[in-house]
Amino acid sequence: MQTPTPGHTGSANATPRPQQNANYVFFDRSTDGFSEQAVPRAKAAQLKLEHYYKVAVDAAVERNTRRVEIERKLQGETMMSDERKLRHLQQHGKKESTFLRLRRTKLGVNDFKTVKVIGKGAFGEVRLVQKTDTGKIYAMKTLKKEEMLKKDQLAHVRAERDVLAESNSPWVVQLFYSFQDPVFLYLIMEFLPGGDLMTMLIKYDTFSEDVTRFYIAQCVLAIESVHNLGFIHRDIKPDNILIDKGGHIKLSDFGLSTGFHKQHDSSYYQRLLDSTSGKQAAPRAQAARNSVMVNSINLTMSSKDEIATWKANRRKLAYSTVGTPDYIAPEIFMQQGYGNECDWWSLGAIMFECLVGYPPFCSESTHDTYQKIMQWQNHLLFPDDVHLSRESEDLIKRLITSADKRLKVEQIKRHPFFYGVDWETIRSIDAPFVPHLRSITDTSYFPTDELNQAPEELPNEDGGPNKDLAFLGYTFKRFTISSQGF
Numbered sequence: 001m002q003t004p005t006p007g008h009t010g011s012a013n014a015t016p017r018p019q020q021n022a023n024y025v026f027f028d029r030s031t032d033g034f035s036e037q038a039v040p041r042a043k044a045a046q047l048k049l050e051h052y053y054k055v056a057v058d059a060a061v062e063r064n065t066r067r068v069e070i071e072r073k074l075q076g077e078t079m080m081s082d083e084r085k086l087r088h089l090q091q092h093g094k095k096e097s098t099f100l101r102l103r104r105t106k107l108g109v110n111d112f113k114t115v116k117v118i119g120k121g122a123f124g125e126v127r128l129v130q131k132t133d134t135g136k137i138y139a140m141k142t143l144k145k146e147e148m149l150k151k152d153q154l155a156h157v158r159a160e161r162d163v164l165a166e167s168n169s170p171w172v173v174q175l176f177y178s179f180q181d182p183v184f185l186y187l188i189m190e191f192l193p194g195g196d197l198m199t200m201l202i203k204y205d206t207f208s209e210d211v212t213r214f215y216i217a218q219c220v221l222a223i224e225s226v227h228n229l230g231f232i233h234r235d236i237k238p239d240n241i242l243i244d245k246g247g248h249i250k251l252s253d254f255g256l257s258t259g260f261h262k263q264h265d266s267s268y269y270q271r272l273l274d275s276t277s278g279k280q281a282a283p284r285a286q287a288a289r290n291s292v293m294v295n296s297i298n299l300t301m302s303s304k305d306e307i308a309t310w311k312a313n314r315r316k317l318a319y320s321t322v323g324t325p326d327y328i329a330p331e332i333f334m335q336q337g338y339g340n341e342c343d344w345w346s347l348g349a350i351m352f353e354c355l356v357g358y359p360p361f362c363s364e365s366t367h368d369t370y371q372k373i374m375q376w377q378n379h380l381l382f383p384d385d386v387h388l389s390r391e392s393e394d395l396i397k398r399l400i401t402s403a404d405k406r407l408k409v410e411q412i413k414r415h416p417f418f419y420g421v422d423w424e425t426i427r428s429i430d431a432p433f434v435p436h437l438r439s440i441t442d443t444s445y446f447p448t449d450e451l452n453q454a455p456e457e458l459p460n461e462d463g464g465p466n467k468d469l470a471f472l473g474y475t476f477k478r479f480t481i482s483s484q485g486f
Helices: 038-076 082-104 144-148 152-167 199-204 209-228 266-276 310-319 331-335 342-357 366-374 390-399 409-413 464-469
Strands: 112-120 122-133 137-144 173-179 186-191 242-243 249-251
Touching: 038 137, 112 152, 112 310, 137 144, 144 464, 152 173, 152 186, 152 209, 199 242, 199 342, 209 242, 209 342, 310 409, 331 366, 342 390, 390 409
Parallel strands: none
Antiparallel strands: 112 122, 122 137, 137 186, 173 186, 242 249
16 A cells, blocks of 8 residues: 655645645635535534634623632722622622523523504514513513515614623613514613603693703713623704603603614624625725615605695604604715714704704704704704794804714713703703603503504514524623622
8 A cells, every 4th residue: 555755645736835844735615516605604613613602701701700700899898898799709600600600591581471552663563561470661672684685684684783782871771681582683772751851841842941952961871881892873853862750751762873893783683684695795985984774764755645734744754764854964864974973953942942943953854854953054044933042043153053063972961051061960950851650560651553453473483593693692691680789
């Protein structure tokens, strides 16, 4: 039997390369001869394995960090006995074990009972639900995967999930769980029973300057908390400002937010889907990184129904795929790049609406609104029959202005309009409006009569391997068992 000499092998694909050590055998890597499905399946397996071990390592690091933190705090408790410190460490270990069991528990839509549909949007709906084993009440947001893929919303969906998962801020609606099935994505969030600011504006028409100061000041802190996480909301409007049981606000609906991570970039998902379907990724022009789906606003739309006023059409726009551009900064439409200052423009538009009764650029068609926003210098007008203080008018003008002149958050806080506001305690003071609730499932502050309450059978379809890969890593469970209290 002939023994292969160094640098040679029985494989036809193995040849010693020029200027390489003859004692080594080099193989040209090639997928020639593989089946059509081999490469996509290998890529899918790679992504799943990478995700599995990343989650495992991250969870271990988080557990260790929590352990080190509690040990550090216990060391600082000089008046506490060693026996009591040991009990706290043992209690912490039990809580961690409980959380590990929770992580292993697979949640599904059947673990929640629908009480009522409380909101609808372009890509899904929000339901008031009750967890069957604990009886706790949540708001469940459902999003259809097929629509997310069709409308190129994968990056936006991931950004929303990441904002909610990373935030522990009292100014952001809290996410408890996220999971998926072959058809839907699910976000299980805290239920805020006071409705939203849009409903209040429709009911009360306008607010006094004192009431406006309260809500706008709270919005300033809420937007700041989102920016501190490294995100831009990009869709600040009264519909997305929710009221909790104490009358204080929280931001919701981060479907258009961006955090400048690769998974918040639409092109990332296109490349992912191409790689797992065996397609050669087509060369793509460099798009503006923080682009927004302007196509969702039909800029040539004309009103099909004869509507008398903007308010008569306001609720319809909230449920439509067209949406309302009334609060969107002009630089977003221009798609030439922008920063978090676009959220402050939106806040200026909301402040105008609170005091005047309608947004500054409202029109009977979205096209006219868009034109007014793009030419805002000619259309930002204060009506003669509404008397505003110099301070309120000045703040609006310093928010609804060109991006380079717009106030920064610290400048906003120091503005004379907010004179007397205690920014540290504003969430603990009495709110001007506190919802009166009859039960934990009271939805009287939501316009549920306008929604179709017929229960929808969730289709049991196969999402397909590539479709599910696009949502890899979407599942989340919050570690809600506090380790403190000693």
